[in-house]
Amino acid sequence: MTDSVPMIEMNALTRRYPDGREALHGIDLRIEAGEMLFLGGPSGAGKTTLLRLIAGIDRPSGGEIKLNGQLLNRLSAPALEALRKNIGMVFQEHKLLMDRTVEQNAALPLQIQGLASAETQKRVAAALERVGLGGRASDSPLALSGGERQRLCIARALVGKPALIVADEPTGNLDAEYGEAILTLFRSFNLSGVTLVIATHDERLVQSLEGRLVHLDQGRIISDGRTHA
Amino acid sequence: MRSLAERHVHAIATATRRLIAEPLTHCLTILVIALSLAVPSTLYRIISDVAFMAKGQAGPPAITVLLRTTVNQDQVIKLSESLKHHQNIATIDFVSPEQGLKELQQRLGSDDVLAGLDHNPLPPALIVHASSSDPTILLALQKEIAASPLVDQAKLDADWARRLHAMTHLLEEAIFALALIFAAAVVIVVMNTVRLQVTAAREEIEVCKLMGASDAFVRRPFIYFGMLQMLLGGCVAFGMTEAARLGFNTLSTEWLKPYGLSFEVQPFHGAEALIGLLLALVLGWFAASSAVSSFLSRLRPR
Numbered sequence: 001m002t003d004s005v006p007m008i009e010m011n012a013l014t015r016r017y018p019d020g021r022e023a024l025h026g027i028d029l030r031i032e033a034g035e036m037l038f039l040g041g042p043s044g045a046g047k048t049t050l051l052r053l054i055a056g057i058d059r060p061s062g063g064e065i066k067l068n069g070q071l072l073n074r075l076s077a078p079a080l081e082a083l084r085k086n087i088g089m090v091f092q093e094h095k096l097l098m099d100r101t102v103e104q105n106a107a108l109p110l111q112i113q114g115l116a117s118a119e120t121q122k123r124v125a126a127a128l129e130r131v132g133l134g135g136r137a138s139d140s141p142l143a144l145s146g147g148e149r150q151r152l153c154i155a156r157a158l159v160g161k162p163a164l165i166v167a168d169e170p171t172g173n174l175d176a177e178y179g180e181a182i183l184t185l186f187r188s189f190n191l192s193g194v195t196l197v198i199a200t201h202d203e204r205l206v207q208s209l210e211g212r213l214v215h216l217d218q219g220r221i222i223s224d225g226r227t228h229a
Numbered sequence: 230m231r232s233l234a235e236r237h238v239h240a241i242a243t244a245t246r247r248l249i250a251e252p253l254t255h256c257l258t259i260l261v262i263a264l265s266l267a268v269p270s271t272l273y274r275i276i277s278d279v280a281f282m283a284k285g286q287a288g289p290p291a292i293t294v295l296l297r298t299t300v301n302q303d304q305v306i307k308l309s310e311s312l313k314h315h316q317n318i319a320t321i322d323f324v325s326p327e328q329g330l331k332e333l334q335q336r337l338g339s340d341d342v343l344a345g346l347d348h349n350p351l352p353p354a355l356i357v358h359a360s361s362s363d364p365t366i367l368l369a370l371q372k373e374i375a376a377s378p379l380v381d382q383a384k385l386d387a388d389w390a391r392r393l394h395a396m397t398h399l400l401e402e403a404i405f406a407l408a409l410i411f412a413a414a415v416v417i418v419v420m421n422t423v424r425l426q427v428t429a430a431r432e433e434i435e436v437c438k439l440m441g442a443s444d445a446f447v448r449r450p451f452i453y454f455g456m457l458q459m460l461l462g463g464c465v466a467f468g469m470t471e472a473a474r475l476g477f478n479t480l481s482t483e484w485l486k487p488y489g490l491s492f493e494v495q496p497f498h499g500a501e502a503l504i505g506l507l508l509a510l511v512l513g514w515f516a517a518s519s520a521v522s523s524f525l526s527r528l529r530p531r
């Protein structure tokens with residue numbers, strides 16, 4: 001046992017959906033600050049479910065989950081909002097707003113945080129530059145390719161300068177080449193101190209990167225080790 | 230960080246953008262709101278002015294008290310002294326049998342009303358002017374006076390005024406009920422348009438909530454949207470009421486002139502208009518926030 005508080009701590013965590021289906025059965029997991037953790041496993045293993053619990057989108061049905069020592073099980077609405085503002089989320093289904101520009105999409109978290117517009121503009125420009133979308137600021141997301149959209153999602157997760165980024169299948173439908181580029185991007189965030197939890201069904205892809213790999217199957221952790229890199 | 234004022238300005242800008250994004254739809258909505266606000270307020274304005282005029286025309290209501298012929302001077306003085314202090318009585322006039330006869334002769338235009346009679350048959354009378362025109366108070370007063378052993382009869386004058394009073398009172402209540410119905414209609418109309426707006430923006434709302442937006446942040450532009458519709462509806466309604474008022478006044482002048490009468494409905498004064506507008510804004514706020522809230526409650530973590 002280390003005495004330091006882990007960034008994320010789960011004890012006997014279960015999650016049952018309202019329809020009665022139990023997607024996670026007793027997960028025990030500690031994730032330290034600064035880690036780069038890949039969450040592997042086949043489709044339906046419970047990866048998305050786990051990420052949603054970390055981001056406070058869903059509530060656990062049993063056990064407990066703590067973020068920086070704070071129990072998330074029964075957080076009040078304002079505490080939950082503060083939590084979500086401090087986590088960068090990359091969603092499997094992107095959740096981009098197609099009636100807004102690339103720039104406006106990336107700016108959304110900062111508007112929610114109530115940042116002044118001058119500072120917002122500066123940070124959005126920097127985030128778009130970082131993911132290689134510097135020249136697309138005023139385009140519609142509809143004009144972006146799959147890989148570019150994914151990078152826009154990452155810019156949006158990044159712009160609030162969160163200590164934790166949670167990404168759900170960020171290499172989802174991308175060609176291997178694009179997928180690797182995305183992972184390299186994440187790796188660079190990790191090197192600058194951001195903790196990352198990345199769910200992927202394609203474990204071969206992540207083997208090229210240095211990191212921890214937790215394999216999930218049918219709502220249980222099957223293995224917990226390092227990638228081969 | 231943005232100040233609270235900046236956030237509100239941002240929300241108002243968003244609401245305005247949504248409003249002008251679909252001008253035709255929202256113009257129609259605003260027209261419906263305006264009509265719903267204008268109909269009861271125009272009726273109210275006319276009825277309350279008619280009632281006011283009717284009261285003025287009728288003069289202070291009076292009770293004619295016919296005393297028994299056996300009553301003497303002292304008793305009359307005593308009775309009128311005691312009535313003078315009654316809280317619902319303003320003034321009392323005494324009419325002696327001689328005065329009564331004179332008035333009767335004048336009214337009939339004849340000197341020999343008494344032909345064939347050996348004495349004046351008229352009783353002494355009191356004309357009691359009440360201080361209130363409330364029919365229930367008048368009736369109670371009449372009964373009270375009639376109960377005195379000195380009194381033969383107490384008659385309530387100006388029956389038509391009393392009926393008019395009762396009728397305008399009833400109309401006012403009907404208008405109030407009508408206003409409630411129209412208010413409910415306005416709330417439903419605004420709720421529905423806001424609900425449509427919310428549905429159109431559901432993805433945006435969901436994404437904002439996922440990124441930690443508070444309910445207030447999400448709700449704010451929709452509430453301004455609802456209130457903006459109400460504000461515009463209220464302004465159009467004000468124009469409609471004014472137009473209706475001027476039209477009514479032109480007609481009433483035309484109709485009443487031959488009889489030497491005149492009647493004009495007065496415009497709403499500033500305070501009335503302001504209260505009306507505030508009320509409309511409150512309705513808009515209520516309608517919009519309940520439309521958004523029901524959607525937001527579905528997004529809470531389970």
Ligand SMILES: Nc1ncnc2c1ncn2[C@@H]1O[C@H](COP(=O)(O)OP(=O)(O)O)[C@@H](O)[C@H]1O
Nearest residue numbers: 017019021023042043044045046047048049050
């Ligand atoms: N909203 C939901 N309602 C009911 N069951 C769900 C819901 N979301 C996911 N599940 C079920 O939970 C299990 C895990 O799903 P998920 O976490 O999405 O897996 P993964 O992301 O690893 O593919 C699956 O069996 C899935 O059918």
Ligand SMILES: [Mg+2]
Nearest residue numbers: 047048092168
């Ligand atoms: Mg998934």
